[in-house]
Amino acid sequence: MGSSKIVVEGLCKIFGTNPNAAMDLLARGVTKDEIFSRTGQVVGIHHASFDVQEGEIFVLMGLSGSGKSTLIRLINRLVEPTAGKVVVNGRDIATVRRSELTSLRRTDMSMVFQSFALMPQRTVLSNAAFGLEVSGMGRKQREKRALDVLEQVGLVTFAHKLPAELSGGMQQRVGLARALAVNPSLMIMDEAFSALDPLKRKEMQNVLLELQKNQRRTIMFVSHDLEEALRIGNRIAIMEGGRIVQIGTPQQIISNPADDYVRAFFEGVDTSRYLTAGDLMQTNDVPLVRNFDQSSVEASLNGSAEYAFVLDSERRIRGFVTRDAIGNASPSLLKVECISRDASLDHVVSRVCANSTALPVVDDQDRYCGSVDQANVLKVLTRNRGAHV
Amino acid sequence: MSEIIPLGRWVDQSVHYLLDHDADTFDAIGKAIEGFAALIEHSLQAIPIWALMALFIGVGLWRVSWRFAIFATLSLLLIYATGFWDQTVVTLGLTLSSTLISLLFGIPLGIWTAKNRHVAMIVRPILDLMQTMPAFVYLIPAAMLFGLGRVPGILSTVIFAMPPAVRLTSLGIRHVNREIVEAGQAFGCTPWQLLYKVQFPNALPSIMQGVNQTIMLALSMVIIASMVGAGGLGNDVLASIQRLDIGLGFESGLSVVLLAIMLDRITESFGRAPGTASAPRFAGLRSVMRVRRQQPGRAELNR
Secondary structure (H helix, E strand, O other): OOOEEEEEEEEEEEEOOOHHHHHHHHHOOOOHHHHHHHHOOEEEEEEEEEEEEOOOEEEEEEOOOOOHHHHHHHHOOOOOOOEEEEEEOOEEOOOOOHHHHHHHHHHOEEEEOOOOOOOOOOOHHHHHOHHHHHOOOOHHHHHHHHHHHHHHOOOHHHOOOOHHHOOHHHHHHHHHHHHHHOOOOEEEEEOOOOOOOHHHHHHHHHHHHHHHHHOOOEEEEEEOOHHHHHHHOOEEEEEEOOEEEEEEOHHHHHHOOOOHHHHHOOOOOOHHHHOEHHHHOEOOOOOEEOOOOHHHHHHHOOOOOOEEEEEOOOOEEEEEEEHHHOOOOOOOOEOOOOEEOOOEHHHHHHHHHHOOOOEEEEOOOOEEEEEEOHHHHHHHHHHHHHHHO | OOOOOOHHHHHHHHHHHHHHHOHHHHHHHHHHHHHHHHHHHHHHHHOOHHHHHHHHHHHHHHHHOHHHHHHHHHHHHHHHHOOOHHHHHHHHHHHHHHHHHHHHHHHHHHHHHHHOHHHHHHHHHHHHHHHHOOHHHHHHHHHHHHOOOHHHHHHHHHHHHHHHHHHHHHHHHHOOOHHHHHHHHHOOOOHHHHHHHHHHHHHHHHHHHHHHHHHHHHHHHHHHHHHHOOOOHHHHHHHHHHOOOHHHHHHHHHHHHHHHHHHHHHHHHHOOOOOOOOOOOOHHHHHHHHHHHHHHHHHHHHO
16 A cells, blocks of 8 residues: 545534534533533544555445434535544645645545435536536547446446436446446445445445556545445444544454454454454464574473474574474474465464364564464354354 | 595605606606517517417427326317317416516516615515505506506516515525535635526525416416506406306406416426436327337237
């Protein structure tokens, strides 16, 4: 990942007629509910700060009313911020002039909506070309471009139909095509797939991931569905009552939820599917031998340990030694299978079952990170299940 | 009973003041309206009778249904046969010019009230006044200011018929799906583009409903406006009342009703939700033709 595409700093949104009073109270640490009862102002977003990397899918997750739709609308200023900065491509959206905002919206950022928001009286083609039409592109040129993107989402044969003649999934493909047509570097997707049935939702997620493979865009995606977030998100921000409570990769959030609110999202979701060897491993289960000679082998195995991993000077795995080596002047080095840190749970389980000893987990440069054994896997699995049953 | 506030006298005085001091302004407005109405009436009269009938029937067939086209044919022939054709055309002309003036002011006003809460607050009671003030109350001062004839008739019709155009335009614009409006903004519409590319087309069903209501109210008002000399079918209705001529009243009244039904169905068809109007357009006609085409096939089967 490259540089930051979006930097949000101390972003606040107060809904109401007297936002300054609410901002003062907020600065003094008064709670959202108390601000509402004292001033009648509603705190929409409360000091949100985060950044989104170039080419990343950043998912905002939260229950309804948590402010995720407001936050996403602050990014393209459909909602005016009360305080704070939204820097996109180095420009602060919160303070740019109207004309600049308009041209930015026309060329570099687009949006996909939960209710699709297609114009019912326009054909699929005309809907897909809407953004280009608004920016003043000629009919021939914009229809050619719109046909290109309809091709990408697999709707080219429906170009001359009206949206009402299409199924929900197909309508959202039109919504996606409309957003892609202006070839933006940033796409904002507000619960884009929430109105679709589970099968169609998965299908659309695949369409999105497929598109993302070929043309990397920065995508901010709002969802209330954890599985969706885990599936498509490079990083996830979890929101509650207008605040961001946790930001992290799917693995970080699953293995280390910040609080019960975050944990509640795991309800009914088989999060173990998203665990990797890195989440399962233990770091100090197996003793390590750095210098492969008799004394250090004996020193490391003098506890209860049955075996130790042998590392080279770069912390790469050379093999392992067992207790049999004790007393042997030139201990024999046994070969061991390594598991990559990113390996899925399925892979870990199959390898661990095939071996009676613990297996070392290594990073992408083959350096030792930790170890997994059967007991480990069972323990983590039951903990994950237990957390939300 | 003595009055505490002499409101009536103030209004009376201001009308007379306007008569004495602003006669030129009223003359200019009157001339403009007169010219516009005459243009429309003469254009309608210039169309041959058969062509005007064909226009009604054709549009009915295109937009409504073949059943309606048959109804329109019979209605038009009945109006012609009872000898009210000329008066009906005059009434149609008055209705059209009043409607056009109402829409010319009503639709922009509706858009403005939808966009600005303060304007809406001021306009709403004025619309209430226009709709509920008994027509005769402003018919007479209008006649005093503009003189007898088409002009006061059209003006009072505009007062009576404009409110639904304002209200339904405002309602339509305000009720455009929020996400559709946001989509317009998110793709970089200027406020003007947002209005004519997003809000207006999406509010069209509601706006057309307003147009329909305006036409119906205008038609009912131009009949009453014959009292200040607007002419048309209203003259016959008025004459029938004055002469207690029940037959004449029924004939002229029936022409009004038939014209009203035709105008209503046709304008209403333009206000249907997009997509639904286009599909069944010729459905009825097509099914008739399909049956006809199938008949030889069936005959062969029977053999």
